[in-house]
Amino acid sequence: MAIDDAGETLAQVGEFAVIERLVAGRRQPDAVALGPGDDAAVLHARDGRTVVSTDMLVAGRHFRLDWSTPHDVGRKAIAQNAADIEAVGARATAFVVAFGAPADTPAAQALALADGMWQEAESMGAGIAGGDLVSAPQWVISVTAFGDLDGREPVRRSGARPGDIVALAGDVGRSAAGYELWRNGIERFDELRGRHVAPQPPYGQGRVAADGGATAMTDVSDGLVADLGHIAEASGVGVDLSAAAFSDDRDDLAGAAEYVGADPWAWIFGGGEDHALVATFPEVPPAGWKVIGRVLDGAARVSVDGAVWQGNPGWQSFD
Ligand SMILES: [Mg+2]
Incomplete structure:
Protein backbone atom coordinates (compact mmCIF):
# COMPACT_ATOMS: atom_id res chain seq x y z
CA MET A 1 0.00 0.00 0.00
CA ALA A 2 1.22 3.46 -0.81
CA ILE A 3 0.41 5.95 1.91
CA ASP A 4 0.00 8.72 -0.68
CA ASP A 5 -2.61 6.74 -2.63
CA ALA A 6 -4.50 9.22 -4.75
CA GLY A 7 -8.27 9.27 -4.88
CA GLU A 8 -11.21 10.10 -2.73
CA THR A 9 -11.19 9.33 0.98
CA LEU A 10 -13.85 7.51 2.95
CA ALA A 11 -14.97 10.88 4.37
CA GLN A 12 -15.28 12.43 0.91
CA VAL A 13 -17.27 9.55 -0.51
CA GLY A 14 -19.41 9.13 2.61
CA GLU A 15 -20.43 5.99 4.49
CA PHE A 16 -23.45 5.01 2.43
CA ALA A 17 -21.82 5.61 -0.95
CA VAL A 18 -18.77 3.60 0.16
CA ILE A 19 -20.98 0.73 1.28
CA GLU A 20 -22.79 0.89 -2.04
CA ARG A 21 -19.47 0.46 -3.83
CA LEU A 22 -18.43 -2.36 -1.50
CA VAL A 23 -21.55 -4.44 -2.14
CA ALA A 24 -22.13 -3.62 -5.84
CA GLY A 25 -21.94 -6.59 -8.18
CA ARG A 26 -21.28 -9.23 -5.52
CA ARG A 27 -22.87 -12.62 -6.02
CA GLN A 28 -24.18 -14.11 -2.80
CA PRO A 29 -23.98 -17.88 -2.29
CA ASP A 30 -27.16 -19.96 -1.81
CA ALA A 31 -26.67 -19.87 1.96
CA VAL A 32 -27.44 -16.14 2.01
CA ALA A 33 -31.22 -15.71 1.72
CA LEU A 34 -31.04 -11.95 2.14
CA GLY A 35 -27.80 -10.02 1.75
CA PRO A 36 -26.82 -6.39 2.33
CA GLY A 37 -29.41 -3.62 1.89
CA ASP A 38 -31.75 -4.26 4.80
CA ASP A 39 -31.26 -3.89 8.53
CA ALA A 40 -30.17 -7.49 8.90
CA ALA A 41 -29.17 -10.36 6.65
CA VAL A 42 -30.93 -13.71 6.57
CA LEU A 43 -28.96 -16.94 6.27
CA HIS A 44 -30.17 -20.44 5.50
CA ALA A 45 -29.11 -22.96 8.14
CA ARG A 46 -29.57 -26.27 6.38
CA ASP A 47 -28.41 -28.22 9.41
CA GLY A 48 -30.81 -26.44 11.78
CA ARG A 49 -27.89 -25.44 13.99
CA THR A 50 -25.65 -22.46 13.25
CA VAL A 51 -21.89 -22.51 13.78
CA VAL A 52 -20.59 -19.07 14.79
CA SER A 53 -17.15 -17.69 15.48
CA THR A 54 -15.72 -14.19 15.67
CA ASP A 55 -12.22 -12.81 15.45
CA MET A 56 -10.78 -9.32 15.28
CA LEU A 57 -7.76 -7.81 13.57
CA VAL A 58 -6.18 -4.54 14.65
CA ALA A 59 -3.64 -2.65 12.53
CA GLY A 60 -0.17 -2.75 14.03
CA ARG A 61 -1.12 -5.75 16.10
CA HIS A 62 -2.37 -8.35 13.61
CA PHE A 63 -1.27 -6.79 10.34
CA ARG A 64 0.83 -3.90 9.08
CA LEU A 65 -0.26 -1.78 6.17
CA ASP A 66 3.37 -1.31 5.11
CA TRP A 67 3.69 -5.11 4.69
CA SER A 68 0.19 -6.13 3.63
CA THR A 69 -1.95 -4.69 0.88
CA PRO A 70 -5.57 -4.02 1.86
CA HIS A 71 -6.43 -7.00 -0.37
CA ASP A 72 -4.10 -9.23 1.70
CA VAL A 73 -5.68 -7.97 4.93
CA GLY A 74 -9.13 -8.85 3.59
CA ARG A 75 -8.02 -12.35 2.67
CA LYS A 76 -6.38 -12.89 6.05
CA ALA A 77 -9.40 -11.62 8.00
CA ILE A 78 -11.67 -14.11 6.27
CA ALA A 79 -9.14 -16.97 6.31
CA GLN A 80 -8.53 -16.86 10.04
CA ASN A 81 -12.25 -16.78 10.79
CA ALA A 82 -13.03 -19.54 8.30
CA ALA A 83 -10.34 -21.73 9.88
CA ASP A 84 -12.21 -21.61 13.19
CA ILE A 85 -15.38 -22.83 11.47
CA GLU A 86 -13.39 -25.60 9.75
CA ALA A 87 -11.83 -26.57 13.08
CA VAL A 88 -15.13 -27.90 14.45
CA GLY A 89 -15.82 -29.86 11.26
CA ALA A 90 -18.13 -27.34 9.64
CA ARG A 91 -18.36 -25.44 6.36
CA ALA A 92 -18.23 -21.63 6.36
CA THR A 93 -21.32 -20.20 4.66
CA ALA A 94 -21.23 -16.45 5.29
CA PHE A 95 -19.39 -13.67 7.07
CA VAL A 96 -20.41 -10.30 8.45
CA VAL A 97 -17.71 -7.67 8.72
CA ALA A 98 -17.29 -4.50 10.78
CA PHE A 99 -14.55 -2.23 9.47
CA GLY A 100 -13.17 0.81 11.26
CA ALA A 101 -10.67 3.12 9.54
CA PRO A 102 -9.53 6.76 9.65
CA ALA A 103 -11.73 9.15 7.67
CA ASP A 104 -8.82 10.02 5.36
CA THR A 105 -8.41 6.40 4.23
CA PRO A 106 -8.69 6.22 0.42
CA ALA A 107 -12.02 4.65 -0.51
CA ALA A 108 -10.12 2.51 -3.03
CA GLN A 109 -8.39 0.78 -0.11
CA ALA A 110 -11.71 -0.15 1.48
CA LEU A 111 -12.76 -1.58 -1.86
CA ALA A 112 -9.51 -3.58 -2.14
CA LEU A 113 -10.10 -4.90 1.39
CA ALA A 114 -13.60 -6.01 0.41
CA ASP A 115 -12.28 -7.58 -2.81
CA GLY A 116 -9.77 -9.61 -0.78
CA MET A 117 -12.52 -10.70 1.60
CA TRP A 118 -14.75 -11.74 -1.28
CA GLN A 119 -11.97 -13.61 -3.05
CA GLU A 120 -11.24 -15.64 0.08
CA ALA A 121 -14.92 -16.21 0.92
CA GLU A 122 -15.72 -17.34 -2.63
CA SER A 123 -12.80 -19.78 -2.54
CA MET A 124 -14.82 -21.78 0.00
CA GLY A 125 -18.25 -21.11 -1.50
CA ALA A 126 -19.20 -18.48 1.07
CA GLY A 127 -20.10 -14.79 0.85
CA ILE A 128 -20.06 -11.55 2.82
CA ALA A 129 -23.66 -11.15 3.97
CA GLY A 130 -23.41 -7.77 5.66
CA GLY A 131 -21.31 -5.34 7.60
CA ASP A 132 -20.69 -1.99 9.15
CA LEU A 133 -18.31 0.86 8.40
CA VAL A 134 -17.16 3.32 11.05
CA SER A 135 -14.54 5.97 11.54
CA ALA A 136 -11.72 4.82 13.84
CA PRO A 137 -8.20 6.05 14.72
CA GLN A 138 -6.67 2.97 13.01
CA TRP A 139 -7.77 0.05 10.89
CA VAL A 140 -9.84 -2.41 12.92
CA ILE A 141 -11.60 -5.34 11.29
CA SER A 142 -14.06 -7.52 13.16
CA VAL A 143 -15.36 -10.57 11.32
CA THR A 144 -18.11 -12.93 12.43
CA ALA A 145 -18.20 -16.21 10.55
CA PHE A 146 -21.21 -18.49 10.17
CA GLY A 147 -21.04 -22.13 9.24
CA ASP A 148 -23.07 -25.27 8.72
CA LEU A 149 -22.34 -28.72 10.16
CA ASP A 150 -24.45 -30.48 7.50
CA GLY A 151 -25.61 -33.01 10.07
CA ARG A 152 -22.19 -33.71 11.57
CA GLU A 153 -21.46 -33.50 15.26
CA PRO A 154 -19.03 -30.69 16.07
CA VAL A 155 -15.47 -31.90 16.68
CA ARG A 156 -14.35 -30.39 19.97
CA ARG A 157 -10.97 -30.01 21.65
CA SER A 158 -11.90 -32.35 24.48
CA GLY A 159 -12.25 -35.70 22.72
CA ALA A 160 -8.64 -36.86 22.27
CA ARG A 161 -7.93 -40.26 23.85
CA PRO A 162 -4.64 -42.02 24.66
CA GLY A 163 -3.57 -44.07 21.66
CA ASP A 164 -5.09 -41.66 19.13
MG1 LIG B 1 -9.02 -21.30 16.38
Whole structure:
Protein backbone atom coordinates (compact mmCIF):
# COMPACT_ATOMS: atom_id res chain seq x y z
CA MET A 1 0.00 0.00 0.00
CA ALA A 2 1.22 3.46 -0.81
CA ILE A 3 0.41 5.95 1.91
CA ASP A 4 0.00 8.72 -0.68
CA ASP A 5 -2.61 6.74 -2.63
CA ALA A 6 -4.50 9.22 -4.75
CA GLY A 7 -8.27 9.27 -4.88
CA GLU A 8 -11.21 10.10 -2.73
CA THR A 9 -11.19 9.33 0.98
CA LEU A 10 -13.85 7.51 2.95
CA ALA A 11 -14.97 10.88 4.37
CA GLN A 12 -15.28 12.43 0.91
CA VAL A 13 -17.27 9.55 -0.51
CA GLY A 14 -19.41 9.13 2.61
CA GLU A 15 -20.43 5.99 4.49
CA PHE A 16 -23.45 5.01 2.43
CA ALA A 17 -21.82 5.61 -0.95
CA VAL A 18 -18.77 3.60 0.16
CA ILE A 19 -20.98 0.73 1.28
CA GLU A 20 -22.79 0.89 -2.04
CA ARG A 21 -19.47 0.46 -3.83
CA LEU A 22 -18.43 -2.36 -1.50
CA VAL A 23 -21.55 -4.44 -2.14
CA ALA A 24 -22.13 -3.62 -5.84
CA GLY A 25 -21.94 -6.59 -8.18
CA ARG A 26 -21.28 -9.23 -5.52
CA ARG A 27 -22.87 -12.62 -6.02
CA GLN A 28 -24.18 -14.11 -2.80
CA PRO A 29 -23.98 -17.88 -2.29
CA ASP A 30 -27.16 -19.96 -1.81
CA ALA A 31 -26.67 -19.87 1.96
CA VAL A 32 -27.44 -16.14 2.01
CA ALA A 33 -31.22 -15.71 1.72
CA LEU A 34 -31.04 -11.95 2.14
CA GLY A 35 -27.80 -10.02 1.75
CA PRO A 36 -26.82 -6.39 2.33
CA GLY A 37 -29.41 -3.62 1.89
CA ASP A 38 -31.75 -4.26 4.80
CA ASP A 39 -31.26 -3.89 8.53
CA ALA A 40 -30.17 -7.49 8.90
CA ALA A 41 -29.17 -10.36 6.65
CA VAL A 42 -30.93 -13.71 6.57
CA LEU A 43 -28.96 -16.94 6.27
CA HIS A 44 -30.17 -20.44 5.50
CA ALA A 45 -29.11 -22.96 8.14
CA ARG A 46 -29.57 -26.27 6.38
CA ASP A 47 -28.41 -28.22 9.41
CA GLY A 48 -30.81 -26.44 11.78
CA ARG A 49 -27.89 -25.44 13.99
CA THR A 50 -25.65 -22.46 13.25
CA VAL A 51 -21.89 -22.51 13.78
CA VAL A 52 -20.59 -19.07 14.79
CA SER A 53 -17.15 -17.69 15.48
CA THR A 54 -15.72 -14.19 15.67
CA ASP A 55 -12.22 -12.81 15.45
CA MET A 56 -10.78 -9.32 15.28
CA LEU A 57 -7.76 -7.81 13.57
CA VAL A 58 -6.18 -4.54 14.65
CA ALA A 59 -3.64 -2.65 12.53
CA GLY A 60 -0.17 -2.75 14.03
CA ARG A 61 -1.12 -5.75 16.10
CA HIS A 62 -2.37 -8.35 13.61
CA PHE A 63 -1.27 -6.79 10.34
CA ARG A 64 0.83 -3.90 9.08
CA LEU A 65 -0.26 -1.78 6.17
CA ASP A 66 3.37 -1.31 5.11
CA TRP A 67 3.69 -5.11 4.69
CA SER A 68 0.19 -6.13 3.63
CA THR A 69 -1.95 -4.69 0.88
CA PRO A 70 -5.57 -4.02 1.86
CA HIS A 71 -6.43 -7.00 -0.37
CA ASP A 72 -4.10 -9.23 1.70
CA VAL A 73 -5.68 -7.97 4.93
CA GLY A 74 -9.13 -8.85 3.59
CA ARG A 75 -8.02 -12.35 2.67
CA LYS A 76 -6.38 -12.89 6.05
CA ALA A 77 -9.40 -11.62 8.00
CA ILE A 78 -11.67 -14.11 6.27
CA ALA A 79 -9.14 -16.97 6.31
CA GLN A 80 -8.53 -16.86 10.04
CA ASN A 81 -12.25 -16.78 10.79
CA ALA A 82 -13.03 -19.54 8.30
CA ALA A 83 -10.34 -21.73 9.88
CA ASP A 84 -12.21 -21.61 13.19
CA ILE A 85 -15.38 -22.83 11.47
CA GLU A 86 -13.39 -25.60 9.75
CA ALA A 87 -11.83 -26.57 13.08
CA VAL A 88 -15.13 -27.90 14.45
CA GLY A 89 -15.82 -29.86 11.26
CA ALA A 90 -18.13 -27.34 9.64
CA ARG A 91 -18.36 -25.44 6.36
CA ALA A 92 -18.23 -21.63 6.36
CA THR A 93 -21.32 -20.20 4.66
CA ALA A 94 -21.23 -16.45 5.29
CA PHE A 95 -19.39 -13.67 7.07
CA VAL A 96 -20.41 -10.30 8.45
CA VAL A 97 -17.71 -7.67 8.72
CA ALA A 98 -17.29 -4.50 10.78
CA PHE A 99 -14.55 -2.23 9.47
CA GLY A 100 -13.17 0.81 11.26
CA ALA A 101 -10.67 3.12 9.54
CA PRO A 102 -9.53 6.76 9.65
CA ALA A 103 -11.73 9.15 7.67
CA ASP A 104 -8.82 10.02 5.36
CA THR A 105 -8.41 6.40 4.23
CA PRO A 106 -8.69 6.22 0.42
CA ALA A 107 -12.02 4.65 -0.51
CA ALA A 108 -10.12 2.51 -3.03
CA GLN A 109 -8.39 0.78 -0.11
CA ALA A 110 -11.71 -0.15 1.48
CA LEU A 111 -12.76 -1.58 -1.86
CA ALA A 112 -9.51 -3.58 -2.14
CA LEU A 113 -10.10 -4.90 1.39
CA ALA A 114 -13.60 -6.01 0.41
CA ASP A 115 -12.28 -7.58 -2.81
CA GLY A 116 -9.77 -9.61 -0.78
CA MET A 117 -12.52 -10.70 1.60
CA TRP A 118 -14.75 -11.74 -1.28
CA GLN A 119 -11.97 -13.61 -3.05
CA GLU A 120 -11.24 -15.64 0.08
CA ALA A 121 -14.92 -16.21 0.92
CA GLU A 122 -15.72 -17.34 -2.63
CA SER A 123 -12.80 -19.78 -2.54
CA MET A 124 -14.82 -21.78 0.00
CA GLY A 125 -18.25 -21.11 -1.50
CA ALA A 126 -19.20 -18.48 1.07
CA GLY A 127 -20.10 -14.79 0.85
CA ILE A 128 -20.06 -11.55 2.82
CA ALA A 129 -23.66 -11.15 3.97
CA GLY A 130 -23.41 -7.77 5.66
CA GLY A 131 -21.31 -5.34 7.60
CA ASP A 132 -20.69 -1.99 9.15
CA LEU A 133 -18.31 0.86 8.40
CA VAL A 134 -17.16 3.32 11.05
CA SER A 135 -14.54 5.97 11.54
CA ALA A 136 -11.72 4.82 13.84
CA PRO A 137 -8.20 6.05 14.72
CA GLN A 138 -6.67 2.97 13.01
CA TRP A 139 -7.77 0.05 10.89
CA VAL A 140 -9.84 -2.41 12.92
CA ILE A 141 -11.60 -5.34 11.29
CA SER A 142 -14.06 -7.52 13.16
CA VAL A 143 -15.36 -10.57 11.32
CA THR A 144 -18.11 -12.93 12.43
CA ALA A 145 -18.20 -16.21 10.55
CA PHE A 146 -21.21 -18.49 10.17
CA GLY A 147 -21.04 -22.13 9.24
CA ASP A 148 -23.07 -25.27 8.72
CA LEU A 149 -22.34 -28.72 10.16
CA ASP A 150 -24.45 -30.48 7.50
CA GLY A 151 -25.61 -33.01 10.07
CA ARG A 152 -22.19 -33.71 11.57
CA GLU A 153 -21.46 -33.50 15.26
CA PRO A 154 -19.03 -30.69 16.07
CA VAL A 155 -15.47 -31.90 16.68
CA ARG A 156 -14.35 -30.39 19.97
CA ARG A 157 -10.97 -30.01 21.65
CA SER A 158 -11.90 -32.35 24.48
CA GLY A 159 -12.25 -35.70 22.72
CA ALA A 160 -8.64 -36.86 22.27
CA ARG A 161 -7.93 -40.26 23.85
CA PRO A 162 -4.64 -42.02 24.66
CA GLY A 163 -3.57 -44.07 21.66
CA ASP A 164 -5.09 -41.66 19.13
CA ILE A 165 -2.99 -40.58 16.18
CA VAL A 166 -2.23 -36.85 15.84
CA ALA A 167 -2.43 -35.57 12.27
CA LEU A 168 -2.08 -32.28 10.42
CA ALA A 169 -3.69 -30.79 7.31
CA GLY A 170 -2.07 -27.68 5.87
CA ASP A 171 1.28 -26.07 6.53
CA VAL A 172 3.03 -24.83 9.65
CA GLY A 173 5.96 -22.44 10.07
CA ARG A 174 5.37 -20.47 6.88
CA SER A 175 3.69 -17.44 8.42
CA ALA A 176 6.32 -17.21 11.15
CA ALA A 177 9.06 -17.43 8.52
CA GLY A 178 7.35 -14.72 6.48
CA TYR A 179 7.06 -12.52 9.54
CA GLU A 180 10.80 -12.73 10.22
CA LEU A 181 11.58 -11.98 6.58
CA TRP A 182 9.34 -8.92 6.58
CA ARG A 183 10.72 -7.80 9.95
CA ASN A 184 14.27 -8.02 8.63
CA GLY A 185 13.37 -6.16 5.44
CA ILE A 186 14.37 -9.10 3.23
CA GLU A 187 12.81 -8.89 -0.20
CA ARG A 188 13.30 -12.54 -1.05
CA PHE A 189 11.37 -15.75 -0.35
CA ASP A 190 8.18 -14.23 -1.78
CA GLU A 191 6.16 -17.38 -1.15
CA LEU A 192 6.87 -17.28 2.60
CA ARG A 193 6.29 -13.54 2.87
CA GLY A 194 3.02 -14.06 1.02
CA ARG A 195 1.96 -16.74 3.49
CA HIS A 196 2.41 -14.28 6.34
CA VAL A 197 0.19 -11.59 4.84
CA ALA A 198 -2.42 -14.08 3.59
CA PRO A 199 -2.44 -17.59 5.09
CA GLN A 200 -3.83 -20.58 3.20
CA PRO A 201 -5.93 -22.78 5.49
CA PRO A 202 -6.78 -26.24 4.12
CA TYR A 203 -10.42 -25.48 3.35
CA GLY A 204 -12.64 -28.54 3.37
CA GLN A 205 -10.31 -30.64 5.51
CA GLY A 206 -12.25 -29.90 8.71
CA ARG A 207 -15.20 -31.80 7.26
CA VAL A 208 -12.90 -34.54 5.96
CA ALA A 209 -11.54 -34.94 9.49
CA ALA A 210 -15.01 -35.03 11.04
CA ASP A 211 -16.10 -37.67 8.54
CA GLY A 212 -12.86 -39.55 9.19
CA GLY A 213 -13.69 -39.92 12.88
CA ALA A 214 -11.63 -37.08 14.36
CA THR A 215 -11.92 -37.13 18.16
CA ALA A 216 -10.53 -33.59 18.68
CA MET A 217 -9.49 -30.75 16.41
CA THR A 218 -8.29 -27.14 16.37
CA ASP A 219 -6.70 -24.75 13.92
CA VAL A 220 -3.10 -23.67 14.40
CA SER A 221 -3.43 -19.96 15.13
CA ASP A 222 -1.05 -19.60 18.08
CA GLY A 223 1.52 -22.27 17.23
CA LEU A 224 1.43 -26.06 16.84
CA VAL A 225 2.65 -26.83 20.36
CA ALA A 226 0.50 -24.09 21.91
CA ASP A 227 -2.66 -25.14 20.10
CA LEU A 228 -2.10 -28.84 20.75
CA GLY A 229 -1.66 -27.78 24.35
CA HIS A 230 -5.28 -26.60 24.28
CA ILE A 231 -6.36 -30.06 23.07
CA ALA A 232 -4.15 -31.73 25.69
CA GLU A 233 -5.68 -29.59 28.47
CA ALA A 234 -9.26 -29.98 27.30
CA SER A 235 -8.90 -33.74 26.77
CA GLY A 236 -6.71 -34.45 29.81
CA VAL A 237 -4.04 -36.21 27.74
CA GLY A 238 -0.45 -35.81 26.65
CA VAL A 239 0.64 -35.28 23.06
CA ASP A 240 4.01 -36.32 21.67
CA LEU A 241 5.05 -35.01 18.26
CA SER A 242 7.60 -36.56 15.95
CA ALA A 243 10.11 -34.07 14.53
CA ALA A 244 10.80 -36.49 11.65
CA ALA A 245 7.26 -35.86 10.37
CA PHE A 246 8.35 -32.29 9.64
CA SER A 247 11.64 -32.93 7.85
CA ASP A 248 10.19 -31.64 4.54
CA ASP A 249 8.99 -28.47 6.27
CA ARG A 250 12.40 -28.00 7.80
CA ASP A 251 13.98 -28.34 4.35
CA ASP A 252 11.47 -25.88 2.85
CA LEU A 253 12.24 -23.34 5.59
CA ALA A 254 15.98 -23.91 5.92
CA GLY A 255 17.03 -21.30 3.35
CA ALA A 256 14.99 -18.50 4.85
CA ALA A 257 15.94 -19.53 8.39
CA GLU A 258 19.62 -19.37 7.55
CA TYR A 259 19.12 -15.99 5.89
CA VAL A 260 17.65 -14.42 9.04
CA GLY A 261 19.61 -16.51 11.55
CA ALA A 262 16.54 -18.30 12.88
CA ASP A 263 15.79 -21.89 13.86
CA PRO A 264 13.32 -23.48 11.41
CA TRP A 265 12.10 -25.78 14.20
CA ALA A 266 11.00 -22.76 16.20
CA TRP A 267 8.86 -21.72 13.22
CA ILE A 268 7.45 -25.24 12.79
CA PHE A 269 6.55 -25.90 16.42
CA GLY A 270 6.09 -22.33 17.71
CA GLY A 271 4.93 -20.30 14.72
CA GLY A 272 1.24 -19.45 14.47
CA GLU A 273 -1.13 -17.90 11.97
CA ASP A 274 -0.85 -20.51 9.21
CA HIS A 275 -4.25 -21.84 10.26
CA ALA A 276 -3.45 -25.43 9.46
CA LEU A 277 -5.80 -27.92 11.10
CA VAL A 278 -4.54 -30.40 13.69
CA ALA A 279 -6.71 -33.29 14.82
CA THR A 280 -6.62 -36.62 16.63
CA PHE A 281 -7.93 -39.86 15.15
CA PRO A 282 -8.47 -43.30 16.68
CA GLU A 283 -7.48 -44.89 13.36
CA VAL A 284 -5.35 -43.99 10.36
CA PRO A 285 -6.25 -40.40 9.38
CA PRO A 286 -8.04 -39.68 6.07
CA ALA A 287 -6.27 -38.65 2.86
CA GLY A 288 -4.90 -35.12 3.07
CA TRP A 289 -3.81 -35.60 6.68
CA LYS A 290 -0.21 -36.26 7.72
CA VAL A 291 0.58 -38.26 10.86
CA ILE A 292 2.67 -36.08 13.19
CA GLY A 293 2.41 -37.72 16.59
CA ARG A 294 0.56 -39.70 19.23
CA VAL A 295 -1.82 -39.02 22.09
CA LEU A 296 -0.43 -40.28 25.40
CA ASP A 297 -1.80 -41.14 28.80
CA GLY A 298 -1.02 -38.96 31.79
CA ALA A 299 -0.68 -35.26 32.52
CA ALA A 300 -1.69 -32.71 29.89
CA ARG A 301 1.50 -31.77 28.06
CA VAL A 302 2.98 -31.50 24.58
CA SER A 303 6.41 -32.92 23.84
CA VAL A 304 8.53 -33.34 20.73
CA ASP A 305 10.28 -36.74 20.44
CA GLY A 306 9.57 -37.24 24.13
CA ALA A 307 11.11 -33.99 25.35
CA VAL A 308 9.27 -30.87 26.47
CA TRP A 309 9.45 -28.29 23.67
CA GLN A 310 11.65 -25.45 24.92
CA GLY A 311 11.23 -23.02 22.06
CA ASN A 312 8.83 -20.19 21.53
CA PRO A 313 5.53 -21.34 23.06
CA GLY A 314 3.46 -19.40 20.51
CA TRP A 315 1.47 -16.25 20.26
CA GLN A 316 -0.02 -14.72 23.40
CA SER A 317 -2.80 -12.20 22.84
CA PHE A 318 -1.85 -9.88 25.71
CA ASP A 319 1.94 -9.86 25.52
MG1 LIG B 1 -9.02 -21.30 16.38
